Amino acid sequence: MAYGVTQQMIDTFGEIVFKLSLNKQTRRGDAVRELDFDALDAARDETGLTDEEITERIGLLPEQVGVVRVFTERKHHKIDQHRRIYHLGGGKRWKKEAYRSPAERLRFNEEAMMLREAINFKPELAARYIEDGYWINETLNGWLADHAQNTPDAIAILHPGGEVTYAELKSRVDHLTNGLLSLGLMKSDVVAVQLPNTLDFVVSYLAITAFGGVMQTIHMPYRDADIEFLLGHAQARTVICLPAFKDFPTAEVMLSMKEKLSALEHVITVGDMEIEGTLMLESLMIEGTPEIDNPPVGSDPFLLLYTSGTTSNPKGVPLTYQNMMSNARVSVAEFKMTSVDRNLSAAPFSHLYGLFNFHVALNAGATNVLLPAFTPPDLAKMVEATKATTVFLGPAHATAMINAGLMDAHDFSSVRFSVFSGAACPPQMMETYRDKIPGTRISQLWGMTETAGATYCRYDDAADIPVRSAGRASPGDEVRVVSPEDGKPLPANTEGDLQVRGCSVFPGYLNNEEANADAFTEDGWFRTGDLAIIDDDGNMTITGRTKDVINRGGVKFNPADIEDLIIQHPKVEMAAIVPVPDPALGEKACCVVTLLGEESVTLEELCTLLDEHKIAKNKWPERLEIIDEMPLTPTRKVIKGRLMDKL
Template sequence: MPTAASAYAGSRTPPAAITSDLTLDEEPTVTTPPSATTPHPRNSGLRIDLNPAAAVARNAVHHGDTVVIRYAGGDLTYARLDDKAARLATVLVHSGVGDGDRVAYLGLNSSSFLVTMLAAFRLGAVFVPVNFRLAEPELEAVLAGSGAAVLVCEEGHRASVDKVRSRTALTRFLLVDDDPEAPTAGAAGWEPWSALITAAVPEPKVFAKYADDAAVLMFTSGTTGRPKGVVLTHGNIWWNSVNVELSLDTRRGDVTYVAAPLFHVGALNSFTLRTLVRGGTVVVRRRFDPQECLDDLLTHRVNSMFGIAQMFAALSRVPGVFEHDLSELRSIVVAGAPVPPSLIELYARHGVLLQQAWGLTETAPFATHLPAERTLDKIGSAGIPMPFTEVRVVDTAANEPVMSGEPGEIVVRGPNVTAGYWNNPEANQAAFDDEGWFHSGDIGYLDEEGYLYIVDRLKDMIISGGENVYPAEVERVLASMPGVVDIAVVGVPDEQWGETVVAVVSVDGSPSVTLEEVRAYGAAQLARYKLPQRLKVVPVVPRNASGKLDKAVTRRLAAEGV
């Protein structure tokens, strides 16, 4: 079974602490005599416990009656959350789980997700949140690839697991049976977790975890190939939180709302984890519903929220949404896909500032953020680098920085950037250069003030008649067209031009748009060679669970013709 250290095999700059066996109570080896000017290593700040489970345990002691999770299946106070996680930790210990082992969770957003994560953290184990939308071959690849020994699962996904379980390293299968939102009658080969948790004695110890220790193993969406396991360390999580707190208006005791999938780093590590650490409240919803979201924002006086553009577009269509007082919403981060300027302007007219950010799973998640005060004058920008993150735009061939305004690949370096891919030295070799820069695969440019603008994914660029067409640019323009609910632009093979531009759209039920109307609308802002040559209207534009356009599926739809 792979160890946490093996995740970094092949990395050019592996963190030294990954291979260290030093414990908190041991003296580190000193190669030079200490002096009055040499601080003791134990006091240097390099080995500070960053485990979120320790912070939750502290919160349980000092304000245990505070409700930390608002959830339809039952609310939890800090005391109850910590106790349940400690009892589950004991169950995991009896399953053979220890420091560095992997514990997987498969299910929708719920309090059980957070309980499982904290129980794993408590033992120093690595938490593996599994995308609940995976097909069975993808599910098998994630479960087997992670080397997880224990899986906690909801009823709705049990049957899929049963079909692949024999080809994984899983040895114990726990079924969530105490959540009214995920009812179950039990099943052979699965242990209902409620009785085990109730009977267990709470595990009193919380393992100290340091910056270079693996915390979460999160698999990328895999729409273009086999999912890769991204190792996020406790340091990655911590430094992203520091970046967020220095850049956004977040406060102790805030209420955050999460309806985007928690298995995605955007929902988990934008506000959710930090809210648990800081003593706030997380409103957890299993899935996003626009009317329910509005009700929650008002009822719970929500202060922060992460979402994708489509969520806020749907919320804006709730009748009377802007007639309500939404002034408590101080920090709204929109990421995962480009945000149409018209949507930002709509919310801004009603006093709600949507703050764009850019990043990836590998950057835990934010590398840049657009300050609220620049929302309108820098509309369309993904912002400036986070305080402790470096961002460059480089030439894809020479790997040298390009001039402002010139597009190139976005590269990132900083303590929030993943330590490497799980058991994938080839991917590490391809993603990190000799100076430690992570190559994102995204194309963008920096303006004269250093604000980043995302152009597209390098692999999604269309070359039509020798001209480069960036689908994201076309999508941003056409997304504002009346009647268009969602849009994806892709290239398909063409004998004359090499590739031709195809728009795949969903509409709002009004008379369907035509290709001529789409081209006429886009012609005011786009060169003619960028305009779609074909149009396909579909009920729903394919997106993955992270809210990103599923270009692989979209290309197949586009290739089927109009």
């Protein structure tokens, strides 16, 4: 180092040089004005010395003093102190306790930054969504605050325990937000939630997102292995759950996860059962308006959902406010939802579909009716009791109610709009459902965790459209069908690979480069993996899954139609057709079924059925496997990947 200065010299003399220099000054009395030279001389060290004077005091060269002083000053120097000035004057006085530097106020955990790095949109598309007004600076809690201020007494939530106004909901959310902040949670930290559709879920969701946190949902049927994977992958810091669910000791399992997962710090349980090692949600209700240093903004991620994993491990799908809020906001007008509506979701809030319709109703300032767990009678009773006006359900929910005669036994006349999603909707069921509620209009909605509500039938669509299709793209979204061979867009009414692009489409999978490489085209279209047909008016109908396509000696076919026919066989409960390797043809079709009763079924019987329905012979399965239980996702989709592994 220059002038013979060593690090040891800096370490040895730095602090005394710093102290003796003009960095620190002390004056006693008023010696200059009083011309008290003796006092001035006596106080030389205290009033601050030049480098030359320090040289005389401590025995270094003046140049060495300079270097030592500068390095020590740097050690002490903080570079952003001047930002305090922005908080002063104009009637404001300095309050130390009220000030936090931007660096401290806006800091993130490392895990949170990992999640934020997954938010990676194509700039030209982002610019378009902003210019077109789809992406704005809106948040879930912004909506809640608006309603709490403008319509404080309107009913926000109807649930088995009673009703909660918007003002009451805001207050509860504020209190839990205080509690979560008291745990040291910060913006973009992941808080996992495994709860049914209850008030606790809603309050937790809104409180997590109020301070900028990201909610990860865990489906209620998930158990140890699934939970460990999901919490670990998401780097969740906290989990909110039931003490136990049916025979599953949820809290106990979550506590065991704390031992395995370094990021997981807190387990919060709902209800009044005290469990050692967990925090009770109620104990985190701390009165007062939360002081949020780093409030959420429109571009922030706020949801981390996971795909159901029909072909592989679940993939993490981070979603931003701009993705989800824009999708819900534009859908309000399309569904003609208003603040007088009472919206009931039969779908669990752990799924995108459930959250989507919750968001739509929240944006409209409507009432969300909570159905904690679906059973056909409970859904029917809830509709009748609450006079729900809009219902979001799956075809299986409706089928179960129809088959059980519940739609005849209960009053559904309040329902003016019913939206179906989650699985293929048999036209006959849709017609029957509509016949049972003469006043209702129906809609089909298609979406994925990755796309939110990408297409749906509008409230005013002609009656036949929702029976045969999932409608047109949501405003701000585009859909197209492309050739599986060359990726070029196909003309209307031609089956091909469905692709989606738009404001509601996710930015990319969390920590999954391989999946991300396959997920998008160069120009930002998301490859859905679904097969579809789009008609001349833009109405889209799902026809199958790309990955389910069987390639039999170069002849490719979608087995979805075949599966639908086989399910109609009186001996068959569920059916799935998957490819199996064949040395001559490359692939052959194997039909895997579960049975309704004890009586078995043969391949010949199934092929006879197909023959009766004029199905081309080259689409008939050439192998049959009968299994006891079909591997299903929590949304009751067959996990074909697991079937193929078994075969």
